[in-house]
Amino acid sequence: ETGVTQSPTHLIKTRGQQVTLRCSSQSGHNTVSWYQQALGQGPQFIFQYYREEENGRGNFPPRFSGLQFPNYSSELNVNALELDDSALYLCASSLDGGITDTQYFGPGTRLTVL
Amino acid sequence: QKEVEQNSGPLSVPEGAIASLNCTYSDRGSQSFFWYRQYSGKSPELIMFIYSNGDKEDGRFTAQLNKASQYVSLLIRDSQPSDSATYLCASSGGYQKVTFGTGTKLQVIP
Numbered sequence: 001e002t003g004v005t006q007s008p009t010h011l012i013k014t015r016g017q018q019v020t021l022r023c024s025s026q027s028g029h030n031t032v033s034w035y036q037q038a039l040g041q042g043p044q045f046i047f048q049y050y051r052e053e054e055n056g057r058g059n060f061p062p063r064f065s066g067l068q069f070p071n072y073s074s075e076l077n078v079n080a081l082e083l084d085d086s087a088l089y090l091c092a093s094s095l096d097g098g099i100t101d102t103q104y105f106g107p108g109t110r111l112t113v114l
Numbered sequence: 115q116k117e118v119e120q121n122s123g124p125l126s127v128p129e130g131a132i133a134s135l136n137c138t139y140s141d142r143g144s145q146s147f148f149w150y151r152q153y154s155g156k157s158p159e160l161i162m163f164i165y166s167n168g169d170k171e172d173g174r175f176t177a178q179l180n181k182a183s184q185y186v187s188l189l190i191r192d193s194q195p196s197d198s199a200t201y202l203c204a205s206s207g208g209y210q211k212v213t214f215g216t217g218t219k220l221q222v223i224p
Contacts, residue, residue: 042214
């Protein structure tokens with residue numbers, strides 16, 4: 001076990017709706033990264049937060065947004081859901097996001113958009 | 115060109131054999147490399163990381179890094195059926211993001 005938890009485990013939404021996914025990082029880990037993993041693909045980087053500030057973003061539109069809180073929890077919000085948003089969403093916590101930093105993944109949230 | 119490339123497989127090896135998984139990367143700024151194992155429907159699990167050229171061994175696993183050739187590999191000795199999974203290679207240049215390959219599916223045949 002990595003000590004990283006995510007909720008909910010599964011979620012079904014319809015196109016156009018909004019969704020909030022939650023992650024609880026390992027205690028002491030100041031960095032959280034969010035990834036989207038479509039079926040048969042590797043995880044795709046969405047964004048990273050360090051000490052409650054966004055410090056990096058992948059090629060995802062602004063309708064993907066996030067928050068990180070002082071208690072090592074974080075959220076991924078997706079507005080105006082599209083069918084292609086159906087995927088496994090993973091959060092990964094790490095100490096400081098540096099070169100030698102190692103990310104530990106949570107179990108993921110499976111999102112299905114109908 | 116994808117930043118991290120892996121053969122999608124499946125790679126089939128008999129039980130007890132050595133499985134060799136390969137990965138190339140395009141960003142010369144990448145400085146650290148990771149191998150994750152992912153079982154179907156589960157999240158990635160860290161196996162090994164490597165930062166320096168050469169070999170790094172941990173139990174049945176050996177990671178190899180050649181920065182001049184931009185090549186990373188993972189050897190699994192004495193492969194077991196429980197090793198059957200998708201293996202993800204990832205690179206990091208430091209702050210902001212880790213880039214993953216699409217993964218290689220390994221099948222260990224009893």
